[in-house]
Each structure stands twice: as C-alpha cells, then as structure tokens.
Amino acid sequence: MRVLAALSGGVDSAVAAARAVDAGHDVVGVHMALSRTRDQFRTGSRGCCSIEDAGDARRAADVLGIPYYVWDLSERFEETVVADFVAEYEAGRTPNPCVRCNEHIKFATLLDKAVALGFDAVCTGHYARIETRADGTRELHRARDLAKDQSYVLAVMGPERLARSMFPLGDVASKEETRAEAAARGLSVSAKPDSYDICFVADGDTQGFLRSRLGSQPGEIVDGSGAVLGQHDGAYAFTVGQRKGLSIGRPAPDGKPRYVLSVEPVNNRVVVGSAAELAVQTVAADRAVWFADADGSFACSLQVRAHGEAVPAHATVRDGLVEIVLDTPGALRGVAPGQSAVLYDGTRVLGQATVTAAKRATTGAAR
C-alpha cells in the first residue's frame, strides 16, 4: 500500500512510520504545519508546532529513508480547531481540541488530500488498535497499553476514515517499548519528552490564551440561589468541575470547597456549588458518530475525558440524540457541555457524541 505517515517530530509517529516501512508499505512522511508563526524550539512539553519539531520529523524520515514533505494546513487548523476552541469556551462549553483536530485535520483534510494524491492510508502514532472482523469491517479498540490508550480522541473519525487509517503502535506494551524501539532504530527522537499540552497554546496557559482572543469580560460568580459570591474576568476561563482560581472571599457555609457547576455565557455568570452537586447521573449528547449500527437501548461504558475512567452505563439512541444513564449515579463528576462522550463495549469503541447537558445524580434541577 501507499501509506502517508504523519510525522509530528515526536517519537510515536516516527516509530509508527518505521513499522509501516517494515511492513513493506511504500511510505511517505508528511509533517503538518499547523501554525504560520512557528517558534524555533518547543517550549515546555508542547509538541509538533515548532521548527525544531519539523526538523526532528525530517530527520526521522531521513533515517527511515522515506521522502518527507511539509504540508501547510495552518489555515484549516485555525478555522476548524483553534477558532472552534475559542468559540466553544466563549459559549460556556468545554472543547477537546485534539478531538477536533482528528475530526477536521488528521482524518479529514490530511486524509482526503492523501487519498486524492493516490495514497491508500494514513499512518499515525496514536495508541489504538484496529481489528478487522471476518466480514471485513473494521473495529476501533483501546490500545494494549491502557495507560497510553488514545481511542477516546480517535472515536470521532467514524468507520469510513478508520478504513483508511493505520495505527502501528496499538499493540505496543508501553511507551518505554516505543522509546527502546526508536533508540534501536537509530531515531534521534527516542528520548524526546512527551507532549501533553494543547499544541497551539504556547506556554500551556489556556486562560491567558483565551483572554488574548476574547478580552476581558467581567461578570459575577454566584451560588445556586443566585447570591453573588465574587467577580470574574471572563466566564470563558471557567470549566465545569474547576476548583482553583475562583477567588471567592467568603468560604462556603459548610466550609467545604466550591466548584464550578455551570458556565452561563448569556448572562456571563459562573455558578458554583459543592462537590456533591457535580455528581452526574444522566448525560445527553448529540452529533453522534457510530462505528456500527446503534439504535434503541444498549449497555455500554461511558468515557468523557481523554484520560478519564469509563463507567458502566446504558445508552438510548433516538433521532440522532443519545441519552446515557450511568449504572451508578455519581460515577462521573463534573461533566460539561462540549465534552466528547465515547461509548465502549469492552475495549471496542461503539461511537462518539458531543455532550449537550448533564443531569445531576441528586434530585436537584437539571443543568
């Protein structure tokens, strides 16, 4: 097969490309330039956006003996990932930019362009497994190394794109194994630090980034009764479940810490309450993408964060909307609109939808 290996400049994508070469594929390396104003070197733990990363990607391609190109997808990235990230926070929701990038860039713009240029598949360094059933259909599964599993951020791609994807690191036992393999192959990125932060937020300061885009929007911090407890400089800087940075002078009557319960962009208010009020029983979601036919009600497990736990639940699909009831009320806390809800059957990804609302486990009003 003709395989386009997306090379970020990190160790995972380099080893994934090497494995694709070993498998006998005709591999070409492509580094995606996602920002036009690129820093010379990576700052902190961010990855894939600096000139140094592009250089590391090129060096990996050299070592593998494959051609290397840089594709400028920065405009598309700004439109579909960065602008969406800002708009979602502004609307009081909590976006996951890695999910949006996989949805709109890696397994859309990049994949479509690759296919148009004659490639059969796109290979990335994601930790997830693809299993092919007897009838030829493909399933997306969690990686063998559950600590590195990235099936959560890939679930948005859906079956057609999965059919053109390749994740050679899905059966790696651990990140250490990947690093050891990189070292054995002479890849100089073998000891490069992992990237965790949002790649386009230069210093990891998400609130500062949002402030630079959205400006100061002072408003009130209130409790469930509407009593004003403090002021904020922009509701967009808060996310459901957040505890730090609330700067409320008065302690809660019960002396327990307060958490953000909801962000209300219309009246620019941040509502806070107790930890108990964050407990979730039901999650509603839309914009569903399924890997197999999904209709009616079925048992599953629900994951709402990239590194979060999956909890047992029952989902009901009706008219494209998904309602997920947790088997154990309160098993999830602080679920925010905008988050990606991924449903699993064991290790298999059933589908993904975007959270529109979460209902509390207690008898309190829905938020």
Add this chain to the structure above:
Amino acid sequence: MYLDHAATTPMLPEAARVLAEQLVRTGNPSSLHASGRAARRVVEEAREGLAAALGARPSEVLWTSGGTEADNLAIKGMFWSRRNQDGRRRRLLVSAVEHHAVLDPAFWMAEHAGAELVLLPVDADGIVEVDALHDELERNGDQVALVSVMWANNEVGTLQPLDDVVTLARRYGIPVHADAVQAVGQVPVDFGASGLDAMTVSGHKVGGPGGAGALLARRGLDLTPVLHGGGQERGVRSGTLDAALLASFATAVEQAVAGREGFAAWVGALRDSLVAGVQDVVPDAVLRGPQDTARRLPANAHFTFPGCEGDSLLYLLDSAGIEASTGSACQAGVPRPSHVLLAMGVDELAARGALRFSLGHPSTAADVDALLAALPGVVDRARAAGLATVGSVT
C-alpha cells in the same frame, strides 16, 4: 530527472578537480611562512581569475561564505556607512522581488537599525518599475542610503533594467547593489561596465562548491564590516580564507563565463521547448515572468497551474522521479505563496500552484521529455487533491 539547477547545480569537473587537488594542502593564507605564502598565492590567483571573468579588479573582490553573506554585507555594510556619513540617509530601496538574502536583512535593518524600507514595485512580468524609482529619488533622493535590485530573479527569471537603475541612482549620487547570483554564466555580467557599486556572486549556482561566494565592491565604496575578527579582506570581512574552496569557486566562474554564450544558446532552446511542451500538455498552465525570452534567464521556466497546490505538484513529480521546485523560500519546509508572484500581482490562490523548472549544464532533451510525459497526470491528480480539502472521503 533534475530540473532544479537554480537551487544548486552539479560541480563542473574542472572545479571539482581543483577542489580535490587543493584540499590536501596545508597553510593559512594569512600566515607569513612558506605554507602560508603558498596558500595565499592560491587565494590571490583565484581572486584575479574571478575578477577577470566578471569585469572587476582583484582588489574589488571580497570573499564570503556565499551569496547570503555577500547580500547581508552589502545591505548592512552600505547602509551603515552611508548613514554614518549623513544621518539623513536612512531610506533603503530594494525591489519587491529580491531574494530573501536581500529582503530579510533589509527588513531587519528597518526593525533594528532605523532604516526606512522602501519596496520598489514591479510590473506583471516582475520588472522593477523604473518610474517608481525615479519618483522616489525625485522626492527623497537626499535621504536614500542605497538601492538594491537583483540582476535576474531567481524564481521567474526576469532580467532587471539595471542600466536604467544605475543611471538614475548615479544622478543622485546613490550607490547601487545587485544580487547577480542567478545571472552569472547565463547572461553577460561585467561588474566594471555595469556601473554597480556592489554585486553578489555565489559558487554553487555556477558549478562551483557550496559555501563560497563573493561581494564585488567598487574601490572607494565605504562598507561597514559585519563580521569582525582577524581583519582579512581589507578588514571588511574577517575570517580565515579557504584556499581550496576559493580556487574551485573561481575556476567554476571562469569556466561558466567562458562557456556562457554557447551554454545560453542551447539551454535557451531547450527551455523554449520545455515551455512550449508544458503549454501543449497543460493548456491552462500560465508562464510567469516575461513572455519575451530575451528578458528572462535562458535556463528558467516558471508556471502556475490553476487549481493545484505547489506541494502536491512537487510530491507527485518527485514520486515520478522528476525534481523541481516551487521556486519560493520555505520556512521549515512550508511552502508559502511566493512574495515574487504576489508582487507581480498574482493572487494568492494562483500563486500557490507555482512550479519552477530550471536547467543546467547536464540537462538534456530527455529530461524535458520525462517532465512532459508525467506532467498531465500529475496536474490532474494535484487538481483533485487541491479540491479535496473541501470535500469528504467516502
């Protein structure tokens, strides 16, 4: 099939032989002992040879590490000297289609050294508008530090009206620099006859080694040093000279200049067949730069392919074994719409579909045939990929 000779071209056999022969010598040309004197002799013979080939005096040759350093020395060194003589002279006039080795130091001087940058506009063929220079000199002639206009453009091959530029600038007593990196060996280049005050040449573009270049600087031109140190090259450009590299560089320039007329004739004919062939197999390809081939470099052809991305074209040609270029500078390998094409009034979308084909001394008709055979399929596919970003995979 290598069609990217304007990026770099194979070394001429004689230049490679001289390099190998000289590499085994010992001796710092600045040393006074016998080994040093022997190395010095090699350097000075190279200086004389290069000067003679380009119509300069030996003392006008300042060796540099390449074209970029020579351009930096010209822009910065001339600007600082002129401004030191007369504090009002802060206007820096460069054409909008200069190579980044001129443009970027000019922008840097504007940002860090108080220069007022004036970009001279070009017409649709990429030719500097002499009337605009005239107007600028008329209005602000007493504030201008220098003018820099390239001899020939590296992307679209446009030859610039340097005679007019020099005549005008001379009238106002303003020094002129020209980057002649692409011109040497393709069109007649005579520094003395040109009336230029400074001129950049490079080794690896004419069949010499990489890492060698020179700034030809008229005697009496005041140049503030950019590299400080041991005081080599009249104290203007410090750094130990590499005798072997310079001997090889000079040999390449001498040979390229000696063979220029014949080379230009056959390579021009080959280029014309390439242009006609491309227009035949891809009728909507747009030849950029002057249509009159007498006004462009004989080895240069440059097209934009509507609906295509340059990086798609490059990849597809590369996988078909054909090596070309988008012609424009990259940042970490990211193709940007060319500032040259934008200055010529080409819109950004069209500019993205740019490809430069440049020929050199090893080029053959078979290279052109291979390109023409691959191109229609490549363009079709690139066009489909160009639209892919708005469609979806099914």
